[in-house]
Amino acid sequence: MTSPGTRADEEAEDLDVEEALALVNENPGPPHGDHDHAAPPTHAEHPHNQGQYGSHGYRDHHGHQDGHGGQDGHGPHDRHGAPHGPSDPHHRATPWPEARATAEHAARTAARAAHRAPVSVPLDAALGLSLATPLTALTDLPSFDTSAMDGWAVAGPGPWTVRDKSVLAGHAEPAPLTDGEAVRIATGARIPPGATVVLRTEHGRADDKGRLQATRGVVHGQDIRPCGQECRSGDQLLPVGTLATPAVLGLAAAAGYDTLTTVPRPRVDVLVLGDELLTEGLPHDGLIRDVLGPMLPPWLRALGAEIRSVRRIGDDAKVLHRAITTSVADLIVTTGGTAAGPVDHVHPVLRRIGAELLVDGVEVRPGHPMLLARLKADRHLVGLPGNPLAAVSGLLTLAEPLLRTLAARPAPERYALPLRDAVQGHPYDTRLVPVVLRGDGAVPLRYHGPAMLRGIAAADALAVVPPGGARPGQEAELLDLPWAAGGIGVCFT
Ligand SMILES: Nc1nc2c(c(=O)[nH]1)N[C@H]1C(S)=C(S)[C@@H](COP(=O)(O)OP(=O)(O)OC[C@H]3O[C@@H](n4cnc5c(N)ncnc54)[C@H](O)[C@@H]3O)O[C@H]1N2
Numbered sequence: 232m233t234s235p236g237t238r239a240d241e242e243a244e245d246l247d248v249e250e251a252l253a254l255v256n257e258n259p260g261p262p263h264g265d266h267d268h269a270a271p272p273t274h275a276e277h278p279h280n281q282g283q284y285g286s287h288g289y290r291d292h293h294g295h296q297d298g299h300g301g302q303d304g305h306g307p308h309d310r311h312g313a314p315h316g317p318s319d320p321h322h323r324a325t326p327w328p329e330a331r332a333t334a335e336h337a338a339r340t341a342a343r344a345a346h347r348a349p350v351s352v353p354l355d356a357a358l359g360l361s362l363a364t365p366l367t368a369l370t371d372l373p374s375f376d377t378s379a380m381d382g383w384a385v386a387g388p389g390p391w392t393v394r395d396k397s398v399l400a401g402h403a404e405p406a407p408l409t410d411g412e413a414v415r416i417a418t419g420a421r422i423p424p425g426a427t428v429v430l431r432t433e434h435g436r437a438d439d440k441g442r443l444q445a446t447r448g449v450v451h452g453q454d455i456r457p458c459g460q461e462c463r464s465g466d467q468l469l470p471v472g473t474l475a476t477p478a479v480l481g482l483a484a485a486a487g488y489d490t491l492t493t494v495p496r497p498r499v500d501v502l503v504l505g506d507e508l509l510t511e512g513l514p515h516d517g518l519i520r521d522v523l524g525p526m527l528p529p530w531l532r533a534l535g536a537e538i539r540s541v542r543r544i545g546d547d548a549k550v551l552h553r554a555i556t557t558s559v560a561d562l563i564v565t566t567g568g569t570a571a572g573p574v575d576h577v578h579p580v581l582r583r584i585g586a587e588l589l590v591d592g593v594e595v596r597p598g599h600p601m602l603l604a605r606l607k608a609d610r611h612l613v614g615l616p617g618n619p620l621a622a623v624s625g626l627l628t629l630a631e632p633l634l635r636t637l638a639a640r641p642a643p644e645r646y647a648l649p650l651r652d653a654v655q656g657h658p659y660d661t662r663l664v665p666v667v668l669r670g671d672g673a674v675p676l677r678y679h680g681p682a683m684l685r686g687i688a689a690a691d692a693l694a695v696v697p698p699g700g701a702r703p704g705q706e707a708e709l710l711d712l713p714w715a716a717g718g719i720g721v722c723f724t
């Protein structure tokens with residue numbers, strides 16, 4: 232999470248950021264008429280709190296009442312007004328926590344089936360990979376008694392006669408000292424045999440006979456880092472599964488490593504569906520910019536993936552079929568085409584190739600048509616809905632646990648913070664709502680409609696809002712975004 236202390240530039244940023252935050256209660260809706268999920272009513276206005284369903288009832292992304300009002304009699308087995316898959320309008324979507332667990336479990340099974348061997352990579356290529364073997368010290372650290380300060384290495388009690396030659400870092404073993412002798416020494420240099428103390432430059436002066444005197448008391452061993460203070464050769468420094476952060480790379484170098492043995496990144500092919508997508512310029516004639524092509528690859532990489540390819544393949548079932556059946560990636564991520572429209576080809580193609588749908592719709596808003604399919608024992612497909620924030624929801628619900636597990640990354644520590652404002656809930660589904668972290672709380676953002684990225688682009692995390700919503704001050708679980716401090720931002724390389 233982002234702590235207030237990490238935002239040194241916060242004050243300078245404040246105006247712009249606050250503007251972008253577009254906090255949830257300040258404005259009833261976005262300016263351009265798309266009111267999908269935006270500006271939910273406050274807690275007091277929440278239908279559940281009123282004991283009746285008023286004009287603020289939850290609307291789905293099409294602006295339809297979604298049936299939670301009780302007026303349509305939708306029971307738990309038929310609670311989404313629209314079908315998730317074209318084949319079975321009454322099948323049950325998977326609860327959100329279960330969907331994440333299913334993705335993690337699928338990856339564990341796939342990892343066992345795939346037997347991908349660990350890879351040895353140079354340190355500068357290891358950032359973001361998980362250690363496949365423990366990091367064991369190949370040397371003592373420090374590997375010799377070292378001066379911690381610039382000053383004099385002295386032997387025995389003063390005053391001391393100072394030798395002419397200095398001892399510098401990076402040089403061979405210096406000549407031994409005998410009691411009453413001193414030699415100039417640099418930080419990081421080897422301590423001469425016989426030296427008992429390092430006297431800092433600022434704590435010594437020459438007396439009238441030209442001898443070195445201490446200007447304050449000295450303690451035996453002071454400012455000497457003894458060999459092996461940090462570790463002994465053979466000590467385990469880090470366990471298997473540690474994420475190679477910049478600090479880990481530094482420690483590995485200190486401990487004598489040139490390469491690290493790591494779990495290979497799971498390989499991902501991205502297939503962007505949709506005939507309406509432009510790759511440059513302004514929207515025109517019903518065509519819009521492809522936002523998932525630019526957004527997903529770096530995000531997936533931050534989640535541990537190696538992106539093998541990104542293809543825009545339009546709404547063509549044949550091309551989709553071929554792209555899926557010829558891929559050798561561990562994971563295919565498709566975008567769009569998950570719902571029930573005439574050109575939503577993902578379900579029909581998966582059916583045709585006999586894929587096993589592990590998750591077919593999730594009880595989460597946005598993103599409920601997301602899916603997870605097993606193509607082969609060690610190959611999966613995550614179908615992200617085309618609406619951009621719905622795609623993010625699918626990314627964090629299905630792709631994140633899957634990739635994390637395949638990449639053998641540790642699960643992020645779960646945490647919750649109080650929400651500063653009320654968040655209207657869906658009656659049955661979990662909601663994922665972009666928030667910024669401020670002080671000890673999370674501030675929900677506006678512009679969180681399924682087709683909008685304005686909220687998430689200003690966010691630090693997604694708050695997991697349980698069915699029924701959250702009161703101001705109520706704690707909500709937070710899913711960090713990879714670029715938030717404390718996340719896995721180290722992997723944007
Ligand atoms: N009859 C039903 N219609 C819809 C349902 C449903 O259950 N029944 N679910 C709705 C929900 S919720 C979502 S989310 C979307 C999911 O749609 P698809 O995954 O089939 O995606 P598309 O129809 O291809 O696109 C939806 C929307 O997103 C835009 N889009 C797609 N790809 C991109 C991209 N790469 N960059 C920017 N925008 C993209 C696309 O133009 C559409 O506007 O379905 C609802 N409908």
Ligand code: MOO
Binds near residue numbers: 595597599618621681
């Ligand atoms: O509500 Mo959808 O699941 O537009 O994202």
